[in-house]
Amino acid sequence: MGTKDKQGFFGNWGGAYIPEVLHQTFEELNAEFTKCKNDPAFWQDYVELMSTYSCRPTPLTHAENLSRHFGGAQIYIKREDLNHTGAHKANNVMGQGLLVKRMGKKRVIAETGAGQHGMATATMAAKFGLECTIYMGEEDVRRQRPNVFWMEKMGATVVPVTDGSRTLKDAINEAFRDWVTNVDETHYVFGTVCGPHPFPEMVAWFQSIIGLEAAEQIIKYHGKMPARIFACVGGGSNAMGIFKRFIPESGVELVGVEAGGHGIATGLHAVRLSGTDASPGVAQGYKTMFLQDDDGQMKETHSVAAGLDYVGVSPILSDLWEKGRVRFESATDSEVMAALDLTMKKEGIIPALESTHAFVQAFKEAPQLTPADAIIINMSGRGDKDIFTIAHAFNDPSWKEFIIKRGLEYSQGK
Amino acid sequence: MQLEQQLRDRLEKKDILLMTHIVLGYPSFDTNRAVIRQMVENGVDCIEMQIPFSEPMADGPVIVKANQEAIKNGTKVADCLAFAAEMTASHDIPFLFMTYYNIIFKYGEKAFFEKAHACGIKGFIVPDLPPEEGESFLQLTAEYEIAPLLIFAPTSTDERMRVLASHGRGFIYCVARRGVTGTKSVIGQDVLDYLKRCREATSMPLAVGFGIQDRDDVSALIGMADMAVIGSQTIRLVDEKGAGAVGPFIAGLR
Numbered sequence: 187m188g189t190k191d192k193q194g195f196f197g198n199w200g201g202a203y204i205p206e207v208l209h210q211t212f213e214e215l216n217a218e219f220t221k222c223k224n225d226p227a228f229w230q231d232y233v234e235l236m237s238t239y240s241c242r243p244t245p246l247t248h249a250e251n252l253s254r255h256f257g258g259a260q261i262y263i264k265r266e267d268l269n270h271t272g273a274h275k276a277n278n279v280m281g282q283g284l285l286v287k288r289m290g291k292k293r294v295i296a297e298t299g300a301g302q303h304g305m306a307t308a309t310m311a312a313k314f315g316l317e318c319t320i321y322m323g324e325e326d327v328r329r330q331r332p333n334v335f336w337m338e339k340m341g342a343t344v345v346p347v348t349d350g351s352r353t354l355k356d357a358i359n360e361a362f363r364d365w366v367t368n369v370d371e372t373h374y375v376f377g378t379v380c381g382p383h384p385f386p387e388m389v390a391w392f393q394s395i396i397g398l399e400a401a402e403q404i405i406k407y408h409g410k411m412p413a414r415i416f417a418c419v420g421g422g423s424n425a426m427g428i429f430k431r432f433i434p435e436s437g438v439e440l441v442g443v444e445a446g447g448h449g450i451a452t453g454l455h456a457v458r459l460s461g462t463d464a465s466p467g468v469a470q471g472y473k474t475m476f477l478q479d480d481d482g483q484m485k486e487t488h489s490v491a492a493g494l495d496y497v498g499v500s501p502i503l504s505d506l507w508e509k510g511r512v513r514f515e516s517a518t519d520s521e522v523m524a525a526l527d528l529t530m531k532k533e534g535i536i537p538a539l540e541s542t543h544a545f546v547q548a549f550k551e552a553p554q555l556t557p558a559d560a561i562i563i564n565m566s567g568r569g570d571k572d573i574f575t576i577a578h579a580f581n582d583p584s585w586k587e588f589i590i591k592r593g594l595e596y597s598q599g600k
Numbered sequence: 601m602q603l604e605q606q607l608r609d610r611l612e613k614k615d616i617l618l619m620t621h622i623v624l625g626y627p628s629f630d631t632n633r634a635v636i637r638q639m640v641e642n643g644v645d646c647i648e649m650q651i652p653f654s655e656p657m658a659d660g661p662v663i664v665k666a667n668q669e670a671i672k673n674g675t676k677v678a679d680c681l682a683f684a685a686e687m688t689a690s691h692d693i694p695f696l697f698m699t700y701y702n703i704i705f706k707y708g709e710k711a712f713f714e715k716a717h718a719c720g721i722k723g724f725i726v727p728d729l730p731p732e733e734g735e736s737f738l739q740l741t742a743e744y745e746i747a748p749l750l751i752f753a754p755t756s757t758d759e760r761m762r763v764l765a766s767h768g769r770g771f772i773y774c775v776a777r778r779g780v781t782g783t784k785s786v787i788g789q790d791v792l793d794y795l796k797r798c799r800e801a802t803s804m805p806l807a808v809g810f811g812i813q814d815r816d817d818v819s820a821l822i823g824m825a826d827m828a829v830i831g832s833q834t835i836r837l838v839d840e841k842g843a844g845a846v847g848p849f850i851a852g853l854r
């Protein structure tokens with residue numbers, strides 16, 4: 187991880203720009219988190235929970251067909267899709283759940299974009315007996331409908347947020363408004379390595395389990411460290427999760443892939459670190475590179491992947507970008523659809539739209555390397571949640587027919 | 601004159617002062633102008649002008665909507681500064697800026713202070729800038745004689761209040777309850793106990809805000825605080841009845 191400077195800062199980035207109402211709660215959260223970090227038994231409990239309630243360690247799959255297809259590096263896929271609830275988000279959520287139990291809070295809230303973090307939080311709340319409210323931009327409710335259904339089935343209240351751009355950043359604002367109102371009983375399960383300190387550090391710590399496993403697995407299967415690691419970057423939690431262990435390994439190139447949307451030139455994207463549209467700012471409790479105008483107003487972003495459709499990025503990644511340790515690239519919506527199609531056909535694996543961004547860049551670079559090299563793609567989640575979006579993008583006739591028929595049945599009261 | 605002294609002079613003649621809030625550019629600068637005139641003519645002692653921000657994290661629905669509409673209408677930071685200069689030149693009460701830190705950060709802290717000072721602004725309220733993150737900001741407040749108006753919350757411990765007071769000047773903004781702006785606060789025993797703690801932590805005047813809506817709220821604060829802050833309520837009033845309704849509303853508060 188980047189060197190820590192002032193409390194909660196990573197180089198020039200981070201901090202805790204929070205309203206005074208939350209000061210005391212952050213004091214308590216920092217104290218509890220510090221205790222957990224220094225208590226080896228806590229990490230053991232965490233690993234135990236993740237191996238019994240979820241599927242850790244998740245496999246590292248050698249994608250032999252894709253490797254052969256590109257004729258370059260050996261492509262390995264870290265299977266976070268096989269976590270319970272289908273994404274890496276569970277790692278962070280179960281960790282924070284253990285923290286919540288220690289702090290004795292009775293209610294959790296969370297923001298969600300793709301719905302995976304909301305899903306994971308709803309399962310954790312059900313398992314630990316907590317009350318749960320999930321804030322989700324109205325736009326994301328529409329495009330990730332299956333996750334909304336499951337969250338509600340598990341007993342969570344899902345609140346569609348109709349302010350601003352109706353996406354992830356607006357859900358975060360609304361979650362903060364809930365938190366300042368109900369701070370005594372409520373913990374805000376922040377979903378990514380952003381927001382005020384200690385969240386970036388805490389979420390990176392829980393997610394680091396991905397890289398710890400991947401390092402052992404790649405040595406076992408490939409005999410040496412990988413040449414490159416690819417991860418998609420929304421807020422940056424799956425990326426930090428797999429990168430963290432490899433940061434000291436100077437031979438391993440770390441590549442973060444952002445949402446190119448309709449293309450950088452169109453302005454319809456979420457490219458913070460791999461383009462020149464972002465600038466330093468302070469919002470949502472932390473300092474980082476934001477997509478904002480000259481007055482400091484946040485801009486609209488676009489991505490086919492709700493989980494990458496965000497104006498800011500982890501302060502830890504801004505630091506690693508500034509120091510040149512992580513390289514950033516972007517993938518467009520249409521490149522994502524092509525890579526998704528290929529991955530399904532060649533490997534029988536369905537990555538989430540977010541995760542597929544990492545596949546796009548890995549496919550571009552695999553041919554530059556030799557079969558003696560390995561690369562790892564962090565498959566942050568499974569694509570099942572995206573079935574409506576993917577079917578729509580592929581303009582799938584039989585799926586459409588099914589939806590039309592079902593719609594008709596529902597409208598006839600059947 | 602310094603903000604605290606201006607307020608103390610006014611307190612010689614009144615039981616309690618009134619501070620009001622407007623969102624610049626909402627619904628328009630013309631309406632802002634008319635509303636401010638009515639406020640001043642009806643005895644308001646201090647006005648906080650919010651420079652709109654796209655992510656108003658500490659605000660409730662009424663002010664959130666006002667922020668978003670103002671930005672949608674094309675309100676720029678430069679327009680807000682020019683309007684502020686016009687107001688301070690037209691009315692003899694202290695004017696403050698309320699905004700989120702990114703507006704100041706993006707403008708350039710020093711440049712923003714210089715400009716606000718030239719516009720005659722007396723203080724800044726920045727709800728997402730705790731003193732721990734505001735080192736350079738606090739230095740500039742001294743240099744440009746703009747009061748950093750720090751916030752106490754019911755969750756602040758006595759010790760925390762003293763830390764905040766050591767960085768604040770002008771007055772302390774006491775948030776009456778947990779939550780965001782706009783929801784009505786009941787001035788019950790818990791609020792009064794909290795205000796007692798605030799009073800013990802600082803000798804600066806105390807302003808009380810968040811959910812103060814009517815004459816009863818204001819009179820309940822007499823003797824416990826020095827200034828009542830009316831925020832969302834006038835925005836609601838202007839939305840429903842137009843700028844003309846503000847004067848009588850303000851006149852009826854004390």
Ligand SMILES: Cc1ncc(COP(=O)(O)O)c(C=O)c1O
Nearest residue numbers: 302420421422423424493540567
């Ligand atoms: C499957 C998946 N991948 C990636 C992301 C992006 O988040 P992060 O960058 O924090 O990993 C999300 C967020 O919702 C997600 O659901």
